[in-house]
Structure formats: structure tokens, C-alpha cells
Amino acid sequence: DAGVIQSPRHEVTEMGQEVTLRCKPISGHNSLFWYRQTMMRGLELLIYFNNNVPIDDSGMPEDRFSAKMPNASFSTLKIQPSEPRDSAVYFCASSQSHRDGYTFGSGTRLTVV
């Protein structure tokens, strides 16, 4: 298995533009998580899905952020419109129930200028 795959690896965009981050979880994993990492706030859970259904989105900063999981092999995190304070590394992770921990992707480094 290639692991959790995120794209793009890097994204530079202008303030006000729409940004879409993509994630392909490990096949067979039934939970998917989106995290954001910054120096100031560390790793924050934004939203997680179980069996493609959003379970907890209380970490989503505001209405500019939305996430979808249309099927078991794909999820997106969208920011519209983007702002400079959204600059961070966004990680996707997947897991299979409560076994063996989470598998993280390599992250998307987002810079909003």
C-alpha cells in the first residue's frame, strides 16, 4: 500500500482564492482525519469522518472551511476564500478502528499571500 496520499504537496495562492486539498486514505481504513499544524497552535484536529460520514467538525475554524468524503477512497478539504492566517501544513490521516494508530500523509504546505 502506498500509504495515505495527499495532493498537492505545496500550494501557494493569493488571498481570496479557493484552495482544495485532496486525500486518498489507505484502503480498508474506515476513519479519516484532517489536521492542521502551525508553530503557534501545534496539531489541531479539524474534522473526522467515519465510514465516509462527518462525525465531528467542531475543529473547523469557520464557514470558509468545508470538507467532503464522497467515497471511501477520497476526501477534500476546501478553503474559500483563503486568508493569510490559513497558511499551515494540512495533514490527512486514516485509521482502522482503534488498532495500530493513525497513518498520516506527507501533508500539504499551504501558503496564502
Add this chain to the structure above:
Amino acid sequence: SQQGEEDPQALSIQEGENATMNCSYKTSINNLQWYRQNSGRGLVHLILIRSNEREKHSGRLRVTLDTSKKSSSLLITASRAADTASYFCATEAGNMLTFGGGTRLMVKP
């Protein structure tokens, strides 16, 4: 919000020495996990210890959990320069994993 808090925030040791990192948390948990992150990379799962376990080993790693004190420790024995990374504890409750701020470990050759 961060559930776990690591101590120390940074640790510098010589190759061959042991490295100990501590983690404290606030609420009841299902399990506690330790992750490693190399600079610019994603997090890698190291070890998971369940709430009814007290100690677990994996290679050069030893993890302890004291639920009465709501604390855990990660010991890396015979450290190597390649162990240089940030180490995070994470607590799982209700299928949600909450991370601490991490310990930056530097192992000097």
C-alpha cells in the same frame, strides 16, 4: 485544544545516551500513542499503549502509562543521530486523537 503536554519541549543528547520524554494529559483516554515527525515530513506512528496497560516495548522504545497520574513517558535507549526528530504524544478518546505540543529531540553524533 491540546490534551497532552510534553516535557521537555526540547532535548539535546549525545549519541548512545538514553532520551526520556514525558507527557501529561487531562481527561480519561482509551489509549495513548507516540508519534515521530522528521522536519518537513508527516507523522509516523511509533507505539500505542492502551489504558489498561502499564508498560510496552518496541525495539529501542519503552513506553509507560500511569492513568492515576495521567502521565506517560517515552524512553529511547541507545539513541542514534537518526533519532533526531520531534516526538508527540497523542491521546485517543471517542475515536478522536488529540496531540500535545511535542518534544524536539536532537541527538548529536
